[in-house]
Amino acid sequence: MIAPSLVKIAFSALLANKLRSGLTLLGVMIGVTSVMTIISALEGMMGGIEAQLARLGPATFVATTIGGVVTSEEQWFEMLKRKPLKLKAVKYIEEGCDLCEKVCPRVYTRTLMKYGNKSLRRVMVGGSTFNLIDIVDIEVAQGRFHSREDDLHRRQVAFIGEQLRETFFEGVDPLNKVIRIGGKRYTVIGVAKKQGSMFGQNQDNFVLIPISAYVKQFGQPKRNMNVTIKARSVKELDEAMDQVRMVLRSKRHVPYDKPDDFSMLTADNILETFNAITRMFRLTLIGISSISLVVGGIVVMNIMMVSVTERTREIGIRKSVGAKQKHILIQFLFEALMTTTSGGIVGIVLGFLIAKSLVGLIDMEISPSTFAIVAGLFISTGTGIIFGIYPAMKAARLDPIKALSYE
Amino acid sequence: MALIETHNLWKTYEMGAEKVHALREVSITIEKGEYVAIIGPSGSGKSTLMNLIGCLDTPTQGEYLLNGKKVSQMNDDELANIRNREIGFVFQTFNLLARATAFHNVELPLIYNGSPAIERREKAELALRKVELSDRMYHKPTELSGGQRQRVALARALVNDPALLLADEPTGNLDSKTSLEIIDLFEELHRQGNTIIIVTHERDIATRAHRVLSILDGRIATDERMSKDSVRAY
Numbered sequence: 001m002i003a004p005s006l007v008k009i010a011f012s013a014l015l016a017n018k019l020r021s022g023l024t025l026l027g028v029m030i031g032v033t034s035v036m037t038i039i040s041a042l043e044g045m046m047g048g049i050e051a052q053l054a055r056l057g058p059a060t061f062v063a064t065t066i067g068g069v070v071t072s073e074e075q076w077f078e079m080l081k082r083k084p085l086k087l088k089a090v091k092y093i094e095e096g097c098d099l100c101e102k103v104c105p106r107v108y109t110r111t112l113m114k115y116g117n118k119s120l121r122r123v124m125v126g127g128s129t130f131n132l133i134d135i136v137d138i139e140v141a142q143g144r145f146h147s148r149e150d151d152l153h154r155r156q157v158a159f160i161g162e163q164l165r166e167t168f169f170e171g172v173d174p175l176n177k178v179i180r181i182g183g184k185r186y187t188v189i190g191v192a193k194k195q196g197s198m199f200g201q202n203q204d205n206f207v208l209i210p211i212s213a214y215v216k217q218f219g220q221p222k223r224n225m226n227v228t229i230k231a232r233s234v235k236e237l238d239e240a241m242d243q244v245r246m247v248l249r250s251k252r253h254v255p256y257d258k259p260d261d262f263s264m265l266t267a268d269n270i271l272e273t274f275n276a277i278t279r280m281f282r283l284t285l286i287g288i289s290s291i292s293l294v295v296g297g298i299v300v301m302n303i304m305m306v307s308v309t310e311r312t313r314e315i316g317i318r319k320s321v322g323a324k325q326k327h328i329l330i331q332f333l334f335e336a337l338m339t340t341t342s343g344g345i346v347g348i349v350l351g352f353l354i355a356k357s358l359v360g361l362i363d364m365e366i367s368p369s370t371f372a373i374v375a376g377l378f379i380s381t382g383t384g385i386i387f388g389i390y391p392a393m394k395a396a397r398l399d400p401i402k403a404l405s406y407e
Numbered sequence: 408m409a410l411i412e413t414h415n416l417w418k419t420y421e422m423g424a425e426k427v428h429a430l431r432e433v434s435i436t437i438e439k440g441e442y443v444a445i446i447g448p449s450g451s452g453k454s455t456l457m458n459l460i461g462c463l464d465t466p467t468q469g470e471y472l473l474n475g476k477k478v479s480q481m482n483d484d485e486l487a488n489i490r491n492r493e494i495g496f497v498f499q500t501f502n503l504l505a506r507a508t509a510f511h512n513v514e515l516p517l518i519y520n521g522s523p524a525i526e527r528r529e530k531a532e533l534a535l536r537k538v539e540l541s542d543r544m545y546h547k548p549t550e551l552s553g554g555q556r557q558r559v560a561l562a563r564a565l566v567n568d569p570a571l572l573l574a575d576e577p578t579g580n581l582d583s584k585t586s587l588e589i590i591d592l593f594e595e596l597h598r599q600g601n602t603i604i605i606v607t608h609e610r611d612i613a614t615r616a617h618r619v620l621s622i623l624d625g626r627i628a629t630d631e632r633m634s635k636d637s638v639r640a641y
Binding site: 400 | 458461463464483484487488490491492496498502503504506507515516518519520521563
């Protein structure tokens with residue numbers, strides 16, 4: 001077999017020119033590193049968002065006044081003109097949708113929270129009914145979530161996130177302590193399990209109170225309310241959504257020939273929306289980082305050209321003893337491939353590590369993705385072939401007589 | 408059947424609008440086992456003839472048969488194959504791979520015909536023994552003297568047991584003592600049955616051959632056979 005010998009020849013040529021091989025490798029490595037960093041970081045973030053949305057559960061959907069993919073200004077203005085969903089909608093849905101298992105209004109605001117001499121501004125306060133805990137993935141670490149009775153009697157009770165417990169009740173049992181939310185007194189009845197953070201946004205910085213108490217303190221919800229609904233099963237999700245749509249359309253008196261004046265979202269289409277919005281951004285990032293890859297490729301080509309010129313005589317000698325064009329071609333192509341592929345491997349590892357620390361800055365975790373690794377290998381080998389083939393062909397086609405007399 | 412047969416070989420180079428005839432109607436026949444010297448002043452076309460005989464180049468016109476094979480119309484890769492199997496080159500400047508050991512230089516032709524490693528080792532060792540360099544096998548050319556380098560080149564030329572040993576000014580870069588050693592080696596190889604063609608401009612080296620072809624202005628000017636006596640007497 002000739003190929004293994006040619007690989008050996010290529011390899012020893014690379015070793016003989018360590019500095020040059022190293023520079024080529026570096027060129028590719030920088031390119032692959034930058035592309036890998038971007039791909040890994042983006043993948044990690046998208047994964048994080050998916051995990052976040054998975055908390056909503058696959059059978060859950062949301063009816064909201066404003067939401068979904070906005071593709072035009074008109075659509076945006078149409079959304080702004082919509083009548084806000086009202087709390088009554090919850091009752092209508094419960095009555096009109098037999099495929100809906102749980103229906104829960106959710107409304108949010110931000111306000112000041114105080115305990116003792118400590119206070120925290122802009123804490124997210126959410127009002128919801130007691131069944132929220134059965135719909136979304138919030139786990140109770142201590143105490144309990146508010147109950148139907150709390151809702152009915154507008155009790156001023158609070159279920160707080162882990163971060164708030166840490167801030168206000170370090171080393172103290174938070175249960176039955178009275179905190180002040182926007183000036184009103186609330187009794188802490190439970191603490192949620194830690195959820196971690198997302199894009200540097202702490203996810204445990206919330207307090208949940210009964211919606212009745214919320215309305216009493218902050219007034220009727222406006223556009224900031226949505227209705228979170230859990231269908232009886234994933235299979236019946238579409239049908240349940242249709243039922244809800246029918247109920248809302250008829251209660252809101254939407255003419256049959258007009259589109260919905262509200263939005264319905266599932267975890268899937270929230271993700272789709274997010275993907276659609278960020279696609280251009282992601283492609284741009286990958287595009288920009290690819291420039292360094294092209295530069296790396298040109299480095300490979302440039303160095304290969306120098307190498308071919310410098311080794312003209314060697315090529316002549318090889319041809320005089322019977323090397324065919326393909327043998328020379330393979331030898332030089334292998335040289336290019338070996339450097340670019342090893343540059344690629346180093347780049348993949350380095351890119352991943354950089355992405356990991358970048359993503360770590362916004363408190364997220366990533367693990368090596370098969371896609372990124374395969375893409376990295378593919379890109380680096382591709383660079384080797386694309387930018388190595390021309391110099392290799394040039395070498396293969398040299399005229400043996402001219403090559404032998406080259407000084 | 409003759410080893411080399413050329414009929415009306417022409418080699419013409421185009422220099423701009425001008426046509427330069429490096430070779431004109433060269434017809435020669437060389438038998439197996441001959442020891443031939445080709446002489447001529449520089450620019451006479453002897454290098455061109457050597458390139459054609461060595462299958463490094465193809466003629467513009469005419470026919471060239473090597474070992475019965477018509478090589479005048481072969482393409483690049485076919486020529487490479489012929490060079491690999493039928494021809495062993497020895498060059499004035501040795502043309503060894505500088506970074507490779509003597510052994511690797513010698514096994515090179517075998518790599519390109521796909522011989523397995525064991526066979527390559529056997530043959531390369533044998534060839535290096537023939538030129539008495541067994542003890543320098545793993546030295547690089549830079550660690551060898553001029554004469555030793557030329558002997559490595561000879562071993563490389565012989566390793567594939569070629570039909571023809573083609574030497575282009577093999578002593579051109581050597582001192583007179585080493586030159587004699589190399590020429591003695593050629594003679595020894597000839598005695599063992601190898602066909603040898605030496606291209607040279609040195610008369611005294613040419614006369615060691617059994618037949619001398621002289622070239623002038625691209626044509627064969629003389630073709631003289633030396634008697635054995637004259638060879639011995641030298």
